[in-house]
Amino acid sequence: xxxxxxxxxxxxxxxxxxxxxxxxxxxxxxxxxxxxxxxxxxxxxxxxxxxxxxxxxxxxxxxxxxxxxxxxxxxxxxxxxxxxxxxxxxxxxxxxxxxxxxxxxxxxxxxxxx
Amino acid sequence: xxxxxxxxxxxxxxxxxxxxxxxxxxxxxxxxxxxxxxxxxxxxxxxxxxxxxxxxxxxxxxxxxxxxxxxxxxxxxxxxxxxxxxxxxxxxxxxxxxxxxxxxxxxxxxxxxxx
Numbered sequence: 001x002x003x004x005x006x007x008x009x010x011x012x013x014x015x016x017x018x019x020x021x022x023x024x025x026x027x028x029x030x031x032x033x034x035x036x037x038x039x040x041x042x043x044x045x046x047x048x049x050x051x052x053x054x055x056x057x058x059x060x061x062x063x064x065x066x067x068x069x070x071x072x073x074x075x076x077x078x079x080x081x082x083x084x085x086x087x088x089x090x091x092x093x094x095x096x097x098x099x100x101x102x103x104x105x106x107x108x109x110x111x112x113x114x
Numbered sequence: 115x116x117x118x119x120x121x122x123x124x125x126x127x128x129x130x131x132x133x134x135x136x137x138x139x140x141x142x143x144x145x146x147x148x149x150x151x152x153x154x155x156x157x158x159x160x161x162x163x164x165x166x167x168x169x170x171x172x173x174x175x176x177x178x179x180x181x182x183x184x185x186x187x188x189x190x191x192x193x194x195x196x197x198x199x200x201x202x203x204x205x206x207x208x209x210x211x212x213x214x215x216x217x218x219x220x221x222x223x224x225x226x227x228x229x
Binding site for chain 2: 046
């Protein structure tokens with residue numbers, strides 16, 4: 001069974017600084033996808049970034065980028081130039097290529113301070 | 115485009131009572147999911163529909179939970195009778211098709227409190 005582990009229950013970053021959220025996963029599949037979702041207090045899960053396992057190049061979306069280490073089964077999210085609006089719960093998620101249900105980690109609560 | 119709509123936003127019931135949640139997915143989305151998110155945990159899939167057929171309900175507690183998707187559009191999730199441990203946020207999500215190529219869109223969820 002696939003598992004997703006987020007070992008940081010809470011993180012804090014100052015506005016305009018950079019923060020990295022960690023995620024590791026376990027799978028025996030070779031074809032899979034990884035995601036970072038943001039969940040603000042409104043509870044709606046919002047896709048931040050995704051990575052296809054077959055791609056060596058790390059995904060980037062504006063201030064958000066990932067460090068995908070396939071051999072280590074590690075998938076960290078880097079947020080640059082942090083903004084107050086980045087404060088939320090962040091969930092790492094896994095999707096096997098043959099499936100369509102997401103497996104989520106336990107989340108990391110990110111606080112952004114002035 | 116309109117997002118995934120869910121109602122109600124909040125519900126408080128006593129244990130052993132019944133409750134139902136409603137979801138209207140994005141128009142044209144064939145796949146619909148119900149996730150349960152217990153406080154401090156990530157969402158866990160309860161049931162997945164492809165059109166009006168069930169694809170995966172392996173983690174649905176079938177003795178008390180039921181779900182249906184009428185005509186492959188709206189869906190309802192019911193709990194009868196509710197237990198204290200059912201207190202959670204129930205998220206509905208939809209995608210154009212199974213999984214990745216179509217992004218999965220989430221609703222704002224229903225927060226259920228069982229007292």
